[in-house]
Amino acid sequence: MRVFVTGASGWIGSAVTDELLAHDHEVIGLARSDGAAAALEAKGAVAHRGDLGDPDSLAKGAATADGVVHLAFNHDFSDYAGAGRLERAAVERMLEAVEGSGRPFLLASGMASGAAGRPLTEDDPSPHHGADSPRGGSENLALGYADRGVRPVALRFPIVHGAGDRGFVSALVDVAARHGVAGYLGEGANRWSAVHRSDVARLVRLALERAPAGSRVHLAAEEGVPTRAIAAALAEHLGLPTASIDPADAERHFGWIGAFFGMDLPASSTHTRELLGWTPTGPTLLDDIAAGAYPLPA
Incomplete structure (x- = not known):
């Protein structure tokens, strides 16, 4: 599969890129700089220049791939609302580019909503809707494309750790x-x-290959x-x-x-483990x- 990966040169994204390449997928990695582009090309990936503020470039990258793994996010906590609006615009533009294609569209989401008094499960919907909500409500936006010819999958990240x-x-x-x-x-x-970086990479690949449209995947090892x-x-x-x-x-x-x-x-990641055969190691x-x-x- 030819996969467009945003955040491909980042700490988590580089591990995902390595995992995809090791399992015979092609990677088109979004690169904001010459250094990031060179690092991706040295791995055997194709560098696609652009950033989250360039929705046309994101749409082009998504349209030329067989699937999208959107991991990039502007972690500017001094303007978190602005980061959310930027995220929504980026996700919306990429979704429009793949609408009707049946292609997988995986996007990083979070677990910061929680579930009062119990562990959050994959059955719990995100309460965030609209551009002014956390991460621009991008999880619900993407999952809404399940009936518009896209295979959207929400990747809910806990704390990711590792060297x-x-x-x-x-x-x-x-x-x-x-x-x-x-x-x-x-x-x-x-x-x-929490989850180790190596377990994240493996689960993202499994979700790309197997997760049904509309899935919420929990990357929680602990x-x-x-x-x-x-x-x-x-x-x-x-x-x-x-x-x-x-x-x-x-x-x-x-x-x-x-x-x-x-x-x-x-x-909890019980459903995710059963669905995708994932066992953290x-x-x-x-x-x-x-x-x-x-x-x-x-």
């Missing part, structure tokens, strides 16, 4: 280094679902790791004490990640931290 990560867990390391303490909010009983346990693992590895931080001080202590670190976001989040995947910033 080289500069995302959520890395941000917690930076906060711990700055304050000299590995903190958690309140009692630290709220949970984060249903829920208590944030206090995450803080304890970071403290042990970094040689720092742990401390409970008053939730009222979340933004002051943690910055932008404080709002996320206080969420309870457990998620990568290390757990706590094992990754203990093994040194998250060193102190230089």
Whole structure:
């Protein structure tokens, strides 16, 4: 299959690109820079120049492929609403380009909605609709094309971890280094679902090849790791004490990640595993931290 991958040169996208190439798929990777294009071409992928702010380029990439894996997102938390509107415009334009073709269209979504008091499941719809909602309501937008000649699949990402990560867990390391303490909010009983980068790549490929139209795929290898346990693992590895931080001080202590670190976001992947035959084999989040995947910033 010839697959257009946005975010193909990123930390997660590069692993997905490698997985697709290793299983005889062709990859057309969106590249914003000469460096990204060269890295993709060195792997054996085709570089397609453009970015999320260039919907015509995205539509062209999608139209020339047999399927789309949309992983790119502008993680600008200073203007998260603007990032959501940009995301919606990009997704809408690519969907229009493949409408009526029967091609798969996979897009990265999140689990930040949660399900009060229980793990989120694949049967739980996203509550987000419209351009001004989180991520521009792109999950519901895409799934709505299931009856318009597209095979849309929502890839719901938990915390992705592994060596080289500069995302959520890395941000917690930076906060711990700055304050000299590995903190958690309140009692630290709220949970984060998690998955290793290698397991993500394999599941994205399986979903591309097999997931039915309208599927919600949960990439959760661990249903829920208590944030206090995450803080304890970071403290042990970094040689720092742990401390409970008053939730009222979340933004002051943690910055932008404080709002996320206080969420309870457990998620089940039981249906996904049964549907696609996926069994995670990568290390757990706590094992990754203990093994040194998250060193102190230089």
